Structure formats: structure tokens, C-alpha cells
Amino acid sequence: MKIRFILPALLAVGSLFSLSASAQSYSITNARIVTVSGATIENGTVVVRDGLIESVGANLKPPADAQVFNGSGLTVYPGFFDTLTSLGMQAQAAATGRGQGGGPAAQAQTPQNVSNSNYAGGLRPEESAIDELKAGEAQFETNRNAGFTTVVTVGRSGIFNGQSAVINLAGDSVSSMVVKTPFAEHVSFTTIRGTYPSSLLGTFSALRQMLLDAQRHQELQKLYAANPVGMKRPEDDKSLETLISVLNGQMPIVFNANREIEIIRALDLAKEFNLKAIIAGGQESWKVTERLKTQKVPVLLSLNFPKRTAAASAEADPESIDVLRLRAETPKTAAKLAQAGVKFAFQSGGLTTLNDFYANAGKSVENGLSKDAAVRAMTLSAAEILGVENRLGSIEKGKIANLTVVRGDILGKDKTVTHVFVDGKLFEQKEKPATPAGGRGAAGRGTTPDAATAVSAIAAVGGNYSVTIDIPGQPLSGTFAFTQQGAILSGTIQTQLGTSPIKDGKVTAEGFTFSSSVEFGGSTIEIIVKGTVSGNQISGTIDSPQGAIPFSGTKNP
Amino acid sequence: MKKITTLFLTILFIATVSGSSVYAQAQKNEVLIRNATILTASRGTLQNTDILIQNGKITKIGTNLKASANAIVFDGTGKFVTPGIIDAHSHTMLDAINEISSSVTSMTNVRDVLNPTDISIYRALAGGVTTANLLHGSANPIGGQNTVVRYKFGRPVEEFVFPGAPPGIKFALGENPKRIGSNPQPGQTPRYPITRMGTMEVIRDAFIRARDYKQSWDDFRAKKTRVQPRRNLELEPLVEILEGKRLVHAHGYRSDEHLNLLLIADEFGFKIQTLQHALEAYKIAPEIAKRGTAASVFADSWSYKLEAYDSIPYNAAILWKNGVNVSINSDSDERARRLNLDAAKIMKYGGVPEEEALKMITLNPAKQLGIDKQTGSVDIGKDADLVIWTAHPFSVYSRPEITMIEGTVYFDRGRDVLQRAEIAKEREALEKLDVNKAPGSGATQPRVPSERRIEERDEADLVNGGNH
Known part of the structure; x- marks a missing residue:
């Protein structure tokens, strides 16, 4: 009897604590409020309570218990979306390393995938971002400080990248971060090293066979449910199980495709199997607007615009005119999609400097996109494509309190993100350089305090390494030239593709990470390199929007 | 003279509408190749013969064929026509x-x-x-x-x-x-x-x-x-x-x-x-x-x-x-x-x-x-997949002047030569854009002389009446 009373009491205490943590109420007054769903309020108030938007309007009196911010000179936007990232994903395994084959480097860091699937690693649609998502909001600091509150996250390896999740960039547990899971199945037209499919030819036939298998799987399940007698029981295959919801249109399928022909191939496959497709990347999507519109396919448009980043070697031919044209045309894509009536939202496309996100959205405006449409592409249009528009994407009563507060115009040159609310939780920014004492010093720029304190426990990686990058079918050799100063790593990477400087280089206890830009096939590819050191050997993976590639190297004496 | 006619036609195309759309119309309308030597690949060689193409198909092969006023006409005098x-x-x-x-x-x-x-x-x-x-x-x-x-x-x-x-x-x-x-x-x-x-x-x-x-x-x-x-x-x-x-x-x-x-x-x-x-x-x-x-x-x-x-x-x-x-x-x-x-x-x-x-x-x-x-020979009823050559195609001095598929021109040497100047102009403009400049250099890479460019110069001589 007693137990009956104690249990509800415990529960009540638990929920009281959580209530008190999030019941904090904020009011931003005298601010310009870009609601996106309705007219912009030039001078208004937004009230946030308990993680939701309690009210918004021009003549609102802030509630008595609310912490009030004078928003004079500030603009409040719905929290911005980055519609394709790998945020919070554990180190991505190379597609090839999963299951079979793979070089020593790949095997060293890819756990054997355990799945009741009959398909090879890289062809496992059941893998889900939330199973890999690291908990904790600190990891999202840079993105949040840049004004992002909601992202789509998914791994980038394999042909099937797996099922993505829509997450808010706050919360200390995975379950509190998740807004929607799964959002979509993601596909890259890539290959699997050392096994089928090892070419683009095989990629398409493998995808086609799996979709056919899933169709049959569904039929067999129906037959078996109707009458199992005299029938072999269908296998419990998780890969096919996942694809059934793709085939039935319950789960969208996102194809990573930039070139016109890649987009057409994705659209052809979507048409063949009547899939609910989304194009991610979409550099040349302006050439295919007619089909995108007819098939009602939205675009998660990358703001990582191609630009020339490296000087060509002396012997090189002049760049092809197609490459020159591509760089000139890409900033016009958003305006052309808008004009054609193709739905689109912006994504960072692997940009390493998030400020370029807004700068390039601004370039889209210079090239004919309306400002409203540009803001919509990072807020409500994104929410609509992700299917969360009833909860996010605009400043409306009852929606989730994701807000980005900006001094200046987010698409203009002079701007500072001053406050970010995620699920009603306030993240205040240090306004630089006007208020050096304000904020809590977590601007996420330059060297972090963590790196400085970790000096004593870090690895030694300085020197020149001869490196082999295991691009399937055509291994690429090159040199990593590392200069280490404490926890800071600088230097260059040099391959046949040219020489690129190391950016954001850090040395940790186990190894190193850095990013860089590589000129390849006419576009600029942002890569993130993570590696470990063991004696005079280094190994790790290079992550790019095209997938993860293992590398290994030896220090030159 | 014949070359000038083709070139003149080509200039007209470019001046009026974009070349491709003019050619696209040709498929719906008519194309007449006049007075050519035709290697049929099925019935021997026909001298001084016309080919009439309507809606992408070869409809007549003969002499003194008439086409409607808006037909595209190629003068085949002294030239050879083969199947594609x-x-x-x-x-x-x-x-x-x-x-x-x-x-x-x-x-x-x-x-x-x-x-x-x-x-x-x-x-x-x-x-x-x-x-x-x-x-x-x-x-x-x-x-x-x-x-x-x-x-x-x-x-x-x-x-x-x-x-x-x-x-x-x-x-x-x-x-x-x-x-x-x-x-x-x-x-x-x-x-x-x-x-x-x-x-x-x-x-x-x-x-x-x-x-x-x-x-x-x-x-x-x-x-x-x-x-x-x-x-x-x-x-x-x-x-x-x-x-x-x-x-x-x-x-x-x-x-x-x-x-x-x-x-x-x-x-x-x-x-x-x-x-x-x-x-x-x-x-x-x-x-x-x-x-x-x-x-x-x-x-x-x-x-x-x-x-x-x-x-x-x-x-x-x-x-x-x-x-x-x-x-x-x-x-x-x-x-x-x-x-x-x-x-x-x-x-x-x-x-x-x-x-x-x-x-x-x-x-x-x-x-x-x-x-x-559908294709493979110059015969009535087949699709007009045809090539107009400057000389007998088995001669090393011969080259295609026009290549058409179903009556639509997909290669026109005269137009190609003219387009090179346009493309060079476009390239020059593109290379001036920031996105196309190498970082830090403030300018694009100097052009590297290559064999390809030398050939282009030869082609330019050719357009100006030089003999190659």
C-alpha cells in the first residue's frame, strides 16, 4: 500500500525539478521580429516560457516573472536551420571498412557492424543517426554561436548513409535533442571498396536490387501473415524492413547530388520506384527545375559555393570553361529555384567557416533571391521540408522557442548573433569587441581554453609524413607537413590535387584533427581530417561531403 | 564560294536566334541538301543528287528537288554525303x-x-x-x-x-x-x-x-x-x-x-x-x-x-x-x-x-x-543521320562540315569556328570573376602555351581563307 504513495510522489518530485529548470521565462522587448510566417513586427515583444513561444506581438506587456531583455536595435529570427550536417556523429567509418575488406587503417577504427542484414556494409539503410549521436550540448557551441538551432544530422559513409535525425542544438541527452527521427534515408552515389558495388554502374544496380528485394519482402510478409502454413518464413532483414518505409513514401529519401546528371539519375531512380525524393547539394539544380517541380522534389541547397582555392601548377592547362562557368553560376541557383517554384532550404554543405553560410546566402540575394526567401530558406522552408513546420521555423505562439537574435541584418555585412534560444534555453553571446566583460567567454573562435589546458597530455605530431590516401581504385599519395605549437597544428597537405593549408588544426592526447579545402573536379571540397599517431605512423580518415576515406602515413626521417 | 554560303548561313543563324533553336526547328520543317555526291552505303554512289529531309526523315532522293521557303538548304556542290x-x-x-x-x-x-x-x-x-x-x-x-x-x-x-x-x-x-x-x-x-x-x-x-x-x-x-x-x-x-x-x-x-x-x-x-x-x-x-x-x-x-x-x-x-x-x-x-x-x-x-x-x-x-x-544508309524512309564531307570521306584531306541526326544539325564546322571567338570572350569575362581567381594572386594564372592553342591559330588562318 505504502509503495503506491511513494511512487507517484517520487515521480512528482522528478517532474518538479525538470519543470523548474525549464520554466524560466524570457521576454525580448522593443525588437524587430521577423516571424517569417506572418508580417515582420518592427517593434515588438516575444515571450518565451517553458521551452515554447508563449506570445508574440507589437503591444505585449512582458509577464511579471520574465527576465526582460531590451531588444532595441536587435532582430529576432526563428532559429536557423542547417539542413544537412554530421554534427554529433561519432568518427565516421569508411564505407569500405564496414563488414568486409578494407585496409588496415580502415579496419583499425571501424567496429564490425552487427546487424541482422543480408547486405554488405555501405548498403545498410537501417543505420540510424541517433544511435551514433553523441550526447551533450557543448559540442554544438560553434554552430549555436553562429545562430543555428536545428540541424539534420546523419553519417556520410556508405551508399546508404543511414537514417537522419532532426535535432535541436541543446540538451544533455540524445533523447532531449531529438526533434524528429528518422527524418529521411540518405544516399550517396558512391562505391564500396574491394567489394560489390565498386563502380557507379554497380551502385545503381545494387540500389535497384535492394529496392526490388524490399518490395518482395513486403509481399512475403503479407502472404505469411495471411497464412504461414506451407510457406518458408520470410527472413528478418532489417535493411529491407527500413526500405519498406522508403518504398511506401513514409520516409523521404535524400540523394546527395550536385551535378546536373547526378540529379537526373536520382530523379530517374525516384521515378522508377515512386520514392519521395529530396536532393541535397544541388549545385546545378537550376538546370533541372522543370523536373524537380514536376516530381515535387525539394532541394537542400548547399551554400558551400565553389571557388578557386589553389593556384594551378605551372604545367597545368587552363581550367575548363565548364569549371569557370560552374563557379559563376552557383550563387544564382537559389534565385532560379525560387523563380521556378522549386522548394528549397539551405545547408552548410561542409563549410568550415559558418559565417560563409550567411555571406553566401547574401550572395544569393545579390543574384536575385528576395531577402524574405533567403530567410525562409533557413527557417520555415527548412521546417516544411523536414516535416516539422507545425513546431519550428517561424515565430508563432505555441511553437518551440528556437530563436536567433541578431544585431544587424543577418544577410548584411555587419552583424553579430547576440542571443540564441534553443528549446527556450538561452545561450548568450559575447558581443565582440564592444563588451569584453560580457558573456561567458565561450565564443568558440580561435584557440579554446580546453586546448590550452590539455597541453601536457597531447601527442607529438610535428614533422613531414608521406601519406597514402585510399581513394577506391586510385590511391593518392602525398605529404602532410605538420608544425605543432602546443595544441595548435598548422602546416600544409600536398597531393596531386595541389597544396592546401591546414585550418583549425588541433592536437589532442590521441592524435590530431584539422580541416582544409581541396580543389577537385572543379569544385572546392571542404575536408575534415582526423588521425591518430603511433610512433612514426599516422592513420585516420578524411571526411568530405563525398564520404569518408582512410589514410595512413609514415614520418619522413 | 560554297564555303562562303555555308558560313553566311551560319552567321545568320547566330545573329537571329541561338543556333541550336534554329536547328531544332529544322527537324520539324525541312532540310534540303542540294547537288551532292551521295555515297548511299546501300545502292552505290549518286552524282549531283539532292536529298530532301522532312520531319527528320529522308523523304526524297533525286535531282531538282523543291523545298518550302523556310527550309534549311545546304549546297552540296563538290561535297560528299554519307550516312552517319x-x-x-x-x-x-x-x-x-x-x-x-x-x-x-x-x-x-x-x-x-x-x-x-x-x-x-x-x-x-x-x-x-x-x-x-x-x-x-x-x-x-x-x-x-x-x-x-x-x-x-x-x-x-x-x-x-x-x-x-x-x-x-x-x-x-x-x-x-x-x-x-x-x-x-x-x-x-x-x-x-x-x-x-x-x-x-x-x-x-x-x-x-x-x-x-x-x-x-x-x-x-x-x-x-x-x-x-x-x-x-x-x-x-x-x-x-x-x-x-x-x-x-x-x-x-x-x-x-x-x-x-x-x-x-x-x-x-x-x-x-x-x-x-x-x-x-x-x-x-x-x-x-x-x-x-x-x-x-x-x-x-x-x-x-x-x-x-x-x-x-x-x-x-x-x-x-x-x-x-x-x-x-x-x-x-x-x-x-x-x-x-x-x-x-x-x-x-x-x-x-x-x-x-x-x-x-x-x-x-x-x-x-x-x-x-532506321539508320545506316542514305535511303528514303530512313532517319536523316547524315554527314556532309568536304571531300571523299576516304581521303585524308576530307573532313565533315555538317553532321546531322534526324535532320537536326549537331555539328557545323562553320558555326564551331565562329563560336570559338565567343567562347574566348566568355572565358575572358569568367576569368576576371573573384571566384575564378587563385587566392592571393589577385589574378588568374597566366595562360600556358599549349599545342591546342597553336592549332586554334591555324584554324583562324583557315577561316580567313588560308589553305591548310
């Missing part, structure tokens, strides 16, 4: 050629990886090629499915696919498939087969599996089984071969292997449509002819690898004398541009008559690919 060249073995416009992970990759189809922006398409058009058989590579005993395309450069990819062309598939014998097995890529397990006998076994095994697969469907359709068999994309094309619905194009060099393959086909009751390369086919010409199998060979490529040592330049002539349908293919983006000269070589080696040599790059490959009702 058909390249029976090409890998142009493919973003992937070989799926090497398996010895049997019949589930793959080059249709999935066509790239309509490949500049080699345009270069092939400039050499008079209008149609090509795009094949999977030769890494596997049974490779992928082919696609026959017309080189409609600038059009959407689906318009390239030749309507009604029977489906085909690539097979491969000899050094290539066994070498892939013996030299695995890093991370790949060695692949069976690594010998020629293994290659034959792989093919036989695949057809035994295909026969069983077909049986499982037959049983299901006859209601002998309750559950529908799994659709198997690897075996489906092989069943189509067994049913005579899919053409086999079999890469091979040595005659013993090709003969072995013919025997396997006999065993399973299907026909090998073409032997590709077939450098030793002259040794088994009667055996090939008896089965109605065709051969697609090189004109004079030999001894470039061990299995090519027994090749002779008389191969095509001997096959032809034995009644085998012979075509000359390129297997190369580069050689594709001058298949006319490869055909000319066949006249030199073995005395094949002129029209028979021309057929080897036109009507014969059309028959091999099952598209000879």
Missing part, C-alpha cells in the same frame, strides 16, 4: 566502365551512368559519328548491359537513347577478365577466374543458373509454386539472352576462345550477335559465318599485347569474303573521330570494294545493333 558513322564499340560518355568486383555483372547497365556532357561526344560528331554502341568494359566474363545512343549533344540524356534498339550485353574473354582476377585491388580478395578455362566455366555456370531461374518463374506462372521467386537482376538479362531477346557482344582476341564461346552458345541455344575485336577471326571465318554471327574489328591495330600478336590487317577482308557482317569500331574517344580513315584502310588491305568498306562503318554496324531499319 556508327561506332559499334565505344565507352564515350560513360561515368563508369567496369564493375570489377564480380565476374558476372549482368545486373549493371551503362544506361545508369551516361554523361551527356562528355566533350568526346562533340569530337566524335566532328568526325561524322552519329550513333554508338556504348559497352561495359572487358573486366568480366559477363559484363554489363549496353546502350545504343545517338550523339544528340546538348539534348537531355534520355533523348540520346536509340529508340527501339534491341538490348545487348558485353561479354569478355582472354587476358582482361583473367588479369583482373590475378591482380586484385588493395583490399580485394582475388577473383575467380584467373585462367581462360575458368572464364568459360563462369559463363557456362551463369547460364545454368539462368536456366534454373527461368524455370522457377515458369513454375510460378504455371501455379506450381505459391511464392513468387525473387527478381534477380543478374540473371534476368541472361534469361533474355536464352530467349533471343538480348544481343551478346563478346570481346575477345584469340580465335580459340571465340570458337569456344560460339560452342557454349550452341550448347545453350542462343546466338552470339557480335565478336568484338576478334583479331584472329580470320582463322575461324566459316564457323562465324555459319552461325550468322558478326564481327566488329579494328582496321590495323595489332601486336600491342600478347593476345594481339596473330592479328593481320587482312582480317576484315577475309571475314567479308566469307560472308561475315564486318564493322570497324574505335573503342576509343580519339580514334572515333576518324573511323572514315579506318574504313579506307580496309580497301587497301584485301581489296574490299569502296561501298563495302563504307558499309563497315555504317550499314553493317547498324545491322549488328539491330537498328538498320
